[in-house]
Amino acid sequence: MSSIIEDVIARKIFNNRGEETIEVDVVTTAGFGRASAPAGKSRGKAEVIYYPTGGVEQAVKKLEELITPELAGLNADFQEEIDDTLHEIDGTTNFKNIGGNTAFAISLANAEAAANSHSLLLFQFLGGTSANTLPYPLGNCISGGQHARGKSPDIQEFLALPHGAETFFEAATANTQIHRKIAEALKKKDKTFAAGKSDEGAWIANITDEDAFETMAKACEVADGIIELETEWGKHGRTTTAYLVVDEETALIETGPSAAVPGLMEAMRLVKQDPATISYVVPTHIHLDHGGGAGFMSEKVPSAKVVVHQSGARHLLDTARLIASTRLSFGDNFHEEYGPILSLPAERLMVVQGGETIKLGQRVLSIIHTPGHAPHHIGIFDSKTRGLFCGEALGSRQPGKDIVAPSAAPPGFDLEHALESMERLKDLSPALLLYSHGGVTDHVDNLTRMIIEQTRAYGEIILTGLRAGQSKEEIAQRITQYHLGAEPSVLGQREAYRPVERGYRLTMDGYIHYFERNSMV
Numbered sequence: 001m002s003s004i005i006e007d008v009i010a011r012k013i014f015n016n017r018g019e020e021t022i023e024v025d026v027v028t029t030a031g032f033g034r035a036s037a038p039a040g041k042s043r044g045k046a047e048v049i050y051y052p053t054g055g056v057e058q059a060v061k062k063l064e065e066l067i068t069p070e071l072a073g074l075n076a077d078f079q080e081e082i083d084d085t086l087h088e089i090d091g092t093t094n095f096k097n098i099g100g101n102t103a104f105a106i107s108l109a110n111a112e113a114a115a116n117s118h119s120l121l122l123f124q125f126l127g128g129t130s131a132n133t134l135p136y137p138l139g140n141c142i143s144g145g146q147h148a149r150g151k152s153p154d155i156q157e158f159l160a161l162p163h164g165a166e167t168f169f170e171a172a173t174a175n176t177q178i179h180r181k182i183a184e185a186l187k188k189k190d191k192t193f194a195a196g197k198s199d200e201g202a203w204i205a206n207i208t209d210e211d212a213f214e215t216m217a218k219a220c221e222v223a224d225g226i227i228e229l230e231t232e233w234g235k236h237g238r239t240t241t242a243y244l245v246v247d248e249e250t251a252l253i254e255t256g257p258s259a260a261v262p263g264l265m266e267a268m269r270l271v272k273q274d275p276a277t278i279s280y281v282v283p284t285h286i287h288l289d290h291g292g293g294a295g296f297m298s299e300k301v302p303s304a305k306v307v308v309h310q311s312g313a314r315h316l317l318d319t320a321r322l323i324a325s326t327r328l329s330f331g332d333n334f335h336e337e338y339g340p341i342l343s344l345p346a347e348r349l350m351v352v353q354g355g356e357t358i359k360l361g362q363r364v365l366s367i368i369h370t371p372g373h374a375p376h377h378i379g380i381f382d383s384k385t386r387g388l389f390c391g392e393a394l395g396s397r398q399p400g401k402d403i404v405a406p407s408a409a410p411p412g413f414d415l416e417h418a419l420e421s422m423e424r425l426k427d428l429s430p431a432l433l434l435y436s437h438g439g440v441t442d443h444v445d446n447l448t449r450m451i452i453e454q455t456r457a458y459g460e461i462i463l464t465g466l467r468a469g470q471s472k473e474e475i476a477q478r479i480t481q482y483h484l485g486a487e488p489s490v491l492g493q494r495e496a497y498r499p500v501e502r503g504y505r506l507t508m509d510g511y512i513h514y515f516e517r518n519s520m521v
Contacts, residue, residue, distance in 0.1 A: 152204060
């Protein structure tokens with residue numbers, strides 16, 4: 001086999017600070033990988049031991065005497081087996097025998113060697129030959145800990161993530177702009193600020209952790225007074241996106257399920273927004289992943305009004321039917337992952353029909369009834385930014401990409417109403433679209449055109465297929481072919497549309513239920 005390890009070689013080198021560290025080569029039958037280990041300036045008390053007693057020279061000696069004989073003959077393709085073997089050889093929880101840096105360098109060199117053995121680049125070996133996306137680059141903005149001097153934050157690095165950027169260049173540009181905005185803010189926050197930087201280029205200022213969080217949050221607003229919150233929850237690492245609209249009063253757009261609420265509240269505190277100051281909680285609709293946590297959030301912030309369309313209000317007052325329909329989609333034990341669906345007292349509800357406004361101060365939120373995805377769906381239009389919180393009325397979007405797809409869940413999906421709502425939102429001429437699934441974009445005209453065309457096309461493909469007696473799998477194949485031909489500049493590679501394909505079945509069920517309800521099949 002081409003990826004059998006034949007030799008592991010180590011040497012001592014210097015890092016960028018002129019300090020000694022270890023470099024490792026892994027040689028396979030048909031490949032080669034090389035990696036060195038970093039050595040940070042500041043070290044946490046829970047970190048592994050960098051090197052065994054005796055330093056880098058002793059680490060090289062132990063690699064030659066203990067590690068190479070154990071790894072020789074193993075298959076570099078099986079990364080987990082290599083890493084487990086290193087743990088077994090060391091025999092401790094903190095790598096004090098062979099050194100954490102030694103283990104890291106070997107592990108990374110092995111991955112490089114495995115990829116090289118198959119004539120692949122590392123990202124292709126790890127992500128598949130069709131991998132074509134880069135991770136978002138993190139921007140190091142404010143430095144603390146041992147990287148700074150004098151009064152400074154305890155946290156070592158405050159990082160900005162340009163979530164939703166459409167290209168790597170756009171992401172890098174956003175990081176640059178945020179870095180500059182933070183410098184301007186620090187000049188006002190710290191009178192002694194002299195534009196000093198750490199080794200990594202982050203600003204050093206005489207501020208507290210709280211000051212740093214507040215400065216970061218303001219600089220990273222997705223629009224004037226709008227903060228995007230994203231939290232991970234559940235054992236499967238699910239995420240929820242919500243938005244804070246901040247003025248004299250504050251509104252929270254979306255809650256996600258109850259399981260997401262504690263994370264959202266913590267995210268608010270990190271950006272210096274007290275959850276207790278929320279005046280309005282506005283889920284775009286009451287489906288589990290958007291407003292399932294409205295009742296739980298209301299318990300945490302009882303002074304806030306929960307804004308809901310009149311056709312959904314009764315399901316928040318008495319959640320029995322909502323829970324029953326949720327069990328049909330997510331199983332009887334959905335609450336174990338998503339948390340409970342709690343009812344609300346009538347006095348905490350603000351029931352709307354569409355056309356109402358919520359004045360937060362200098363900005364006004366307009367409520368637009370947008371049935372289609374669900375009969376109780378609403379959109380929220382912000383007067384200050386001309387931003388539209390569109391929920392799923394304009395489908396769902398892949399973060400960072402001009403890729404959208406219809407979102408049609410049974411039993412409430414209505415194709416005719418969905419198209420009418422899309423046209424209504426298009427006529428608002430929003431400057432920004434703030435998706436509940438997919439982040440923020442200013443590519444408004446292109447995405448609204450695409451989602452209207454796709455929503456119609458899905459209907460035609462699914463209806464034609466049903467009338468012809470095609471199976472769901474056959475209809476799904478036709479939808480895939482439609483996508484690959486509709487927007488070749490964006491969708492030329494099937495891999496780019498994999499997330500959309502995974503949502504076909506639920507979307508098709510929504511369309512099928514609509515056609516059957518209207519006696520069209």
